[in-house]
Amino acid sequence: MSRLLRSTLAKSCLAAGAVVGGTIIYLDFIKPKRKSLIVDSYKPLRKDYPSPPTRKELVDQLGGTKKFDVLIIGGGAVGTGCAVDAATRGLNVCLLEKTDFASGTSSKSTKMAHGGVRYLEKAIFQLSKAQLDLVIEALNERGNMLRTAPHLCTVLPIMIPVYNYWQVPYFFAGCKMYDWFAGRQNLRSSTILSREQAEALAPMMDITNLKAACVYHDGSFNDARMNSTLAITAIENGATVLNYFNVDQLLKNDKGELYGVRATDLETKKTYEIKATSVINATGPFADKILEMDEDPQGLPPKQEQKPKMVVPSSGVHIVLPEYYCPTTMGLLDPATADGRVMFFLPWQGKVLAGTTDTPEKFVPENPIPTEEDIQDIIREMQKYLVFPIDRNDVLSAWSGIRPLVRDPSTVAKDGDSGSGSTEGLVRSHLLVQSPSGLVTISGGKWTTYREMAQETIDYVVKNFDFNGKNIKPCQTNELVLIGGDDYSKNYSARLIHEYKIPLKLAKHLSHNYGSRSAMILELYSSSDYNKLPVTLAASQEFIPKHLEVSPENQLSYQSFDEPFTVAELLYSLKYEYTRTPIDFLARRTRLAFLNAREAMSAIDGVVEIMSNELNWDKETKEKMRRDAVKYIGNMGISPKKFDVEQFTIK
Template sequence: MSSRTARFFQSTLFRSTAAAGAVVGGTILYLDFIKPKKKPEIVTSYRPLKKNYPVPPSREDLVKNLSGDDGKKFDVLIIGGGAVGTGCAVDAATRGLNVCLLEKTDFGSGTSSKSTKMAHGGVRYLEKAIFQLSKAQLDLVIEALNERGNMLRTAPHLCSVLPIMIPVYNYWQVPYFFAGCKMYDWFAGKQNIRNSTILSREQAEALAPMMDTTNLKAACVYHDGSFNDTRMNATLAITAIDNGATVLNYFQVDQLLKDSKGQLYGVKATDLETKKSYEIKAESIINATGPFADKILEMDEDPQGLPPKEEQKPRMVVPSSGVHIVLPEYYCPTTMGLLDPATADGRVMFFLPWQGKVLAGTTDTPLKTVPENPTPTEEDIQDIIKEMQKYLVFPIDRNDVLSAWSGIRPLVRDPATVPKGKESTGSTEGLVRSHLLIQSPSGLVTISGGKWTTYREMAQETIDYVVKHFDFHGKNIKPCQTNELILIGGDDYSKNYSARLIHEYKIPLKLAKHLSHNYGSRAPMILDLYASSDYNKLPITLAADETFTPSHTSISPQNSLSYQSFDEPFTIAELLYSLKYEYPRTPVDFLARRTRLAFLNAREAMSAVDGVVEIMAQDLKWDDATKEKLRKEARQYIGNMGISPKKFDVEKFTIK
């Protein structure tokens, strides 16, 4: 190369370097000195607490909406108040449709309250998708990963990110599991919440000292979402009401009403509290009853819309029972879950921190029929204990099982492909957890299957279908709004909301976290109820063995706000708030679903029954016979939630 050429290249390189330096320097100058700075986070996340949320209509006012002017017709009538049913109600109401939802018992009383409490894509489905070359499984994973991000965004107070550790006991499995975790991240795309990583044996042991690390080689960690399922369900119901929907629990659909052409135009339903019957008309009817979808389909097959006289085997739903147990917090790391990727029968099992306890499960037992109130068997409980014991350095005490429950997993198939008499279920292994949307000749739209994580997309697909196939007489219907809609309690909420409660009310951290993570920005109203309620003048015995006087101004060992008189997250103010804003109608509604006490510690919930009955009776005007009936029902329900036989008198439904 000539000297002239060399000088030319040197000159060009110098100019290029200078230009690049100028660009970098100019960018730094702009970003650091010229571009306006964002406001400090304290300005946006530490605003004064909002306490003036309006009181929703009473149940009596909602019932009046059913018997208005003659000829009144709802645009959409939804049967079923679980995750998908209430999700459909929110979606339809926010589009401007006139919505009615009827739930036979309480919101989320079935499958929707008995999940694994995870907003997740499903690592096991990803493994099946890859090794079985199943597009259906892969589509489910991608759909659920996308909806996981939506749940974390639209209900930030109820959903949080949870790291999950996979212990690896063979060297060859380390790259295998880690590759699976990274694919899980990759398929999440922009919705990925955090990147997977590998921990050494020493790191895993430090994070999980209760885990047996004798033969541990490493641990892979991926991330999913954790949430409070029934709090989410109740929040969806009151969000729908807040947007104008008529949402009612304890309303039983007795008959589907059909015209002379066999087309549906409404339902006949009974208010189970007053026993009054209503004829409710609607342009479209949605069957969102989850595991009980076949019950409504059977009514639809009858020319008169009546249920069959004899029990039928399900044709659409292939029921499977999943059991979970709850243990004290020392059985698992407080900030990280554990995943058993290969149990003795080929399933996966989770051990997760949840609400200050440890949730373990689930089993998978095929059923021939769908029970109204499934209960866990002692064999199911022992199966989970046996599986969990493989990972622990100390023995599991059966008396440590605080609660247990059984939920029905609604795996589905097209009923048109299942002739009557051929309903035999067999194994559920080959069924995908995707959902199914069908319309019958009468016009009944049925949505079933799926899982909690995909509830919003299932609701959107259902309402999209209804809008497209039914005539709403020129009504201006908005597109789906739920992708961005913040659910009640999530507005004005930030992850440090508990600090705001502590500064305002001078309460302990444990109570502040409990209220903020379960009620979000509505928590201040609960704390204010102490000051305004007559109950702060009277000693009342509830979840604790001691008597205390609720007050947010005085601190004492007997004050429930101090949390020194009992361990479980339950306060009288939550009951008062729930009665005013969340429509509980029985003690079980409150103890199991508005709060999660029965799911967290059945023995403590049992001791709280009498106090809850007394307070609810004053508010709901129960007579002595009603009080005794509901007291007995609550004890029976809680008594079937896995309390050790050594601790529970099954004849008297009392703790020994």
């Protein structure tokens, strides 16, 4: 090497060293430091959120509004999503739900905000652009859910056990492609774990023949609470949102054009004629019921039940097990069950969620019930991965939901075939159609894509209906933070503990389900010793106030204190979240019935007594509410050896 070249290299090295050194000095000693995160994460708790309109006030708005811009039928994920989207654009919105928010499919999902690794595999091997588009769309919306509802959604690592060496690169490549298609929305990078690492993270897993484990990341969330949060967010933005309102008839003019509905308040039995510029059918698996009414010139439902044309119904069952059946911070994925499906075993709300099955249905049941065969099917599949036997009595709860799989009604064969059969190959995409009367129907999809489906629907309505020159904003929901997400941080439970001196389990439960609204519940909690009681003890002889009746079924035990659902939470739910029945509270505002059906059964009497006192029920209404709750929860997978629904005794 020449002397000149050595001299040049030396000078270059010195120059580079000087630049690096100068940069380090600037960054470490000269540049001002950022303020500590404690400044933002420990803002004062807000306890003064205004009360929403009462249900009566919302009902009164029906009579006080000559004509709504948008009327939505259905209060599930997509219906409430449409209400939020339309209301935040400045449209006058009315939403009617026959039962309660998330009373159907929207409370019975796998609780995952995900793109769908199964669909990615199909997209690659079947060269299906439709499948790939669905994955990319869902991955984008997954990021939106985590951003707009940070208290309800969290990132969850999911482990895929691999028992053959040749499958290790196959599964890892699939995980990396999943990361790649997520783009900037990717949550965390996928990785491979050794046999020993997998055993350390999941000691309950059988590693006898395990070669490695691939780990990718998706989102986990509380579906029913997300649904009620959307409904209340819509109300806060001016929408008239009502549960327990049944649409009896679609109203049409002489030209057959839809101009509104006739609906009945199921609480007062009073009927209302509600007019609207546009009507949206967002009833999920029940979309065909509204379409059948639309086919009738008078807008009335058929006298006999019809086979669905748009919806291809399929029931999926999930079970819940104690927390020791799965790692507390990581889920497991069975990528290929005996019938070709995938099955998840996921930590959720302090328990383990396992599922799902896939059973084609000819009709859409109002309240599908899991069969013992379905429960045993999940247990058998899960047993392949565990080093200890699964006890049927450990099944704390089970439920069945109808997937809103759809196809264009115009493609249905003339012989009336409903398309029943295996649904494993169907894509979970959605369908948006308008009938000749003007009825707009949105159906299909999945929870993860609810926001995009709502945006597409309202975009269509704005484009195709005349709102008399009204100034309508573009879609706002990409940036809108849902109620409870404002000022929320992942350490919010610590703030609650410091302020109210409550147990960690209660703090986590409230912060992860109510976010920044938790302090309002804890204000009620702190106001009396009675409000601090678990709802399972609310009707116990030793605690019940004198003005409430006493039921002998509730007994004190350690288990009674195991679930963090309190009287204060019930009182908050009644005032702020439109809870109207014990099932609303036990199954949807809280998830007690989904997490532990036996404990939920023990809480029925206390919840009925408190609600009766708050809502002024008569004796007949109280008994009906109690019977309905017993029937509903009694069908949620409690072991027949442990429970007698007719006698309502836990043995």
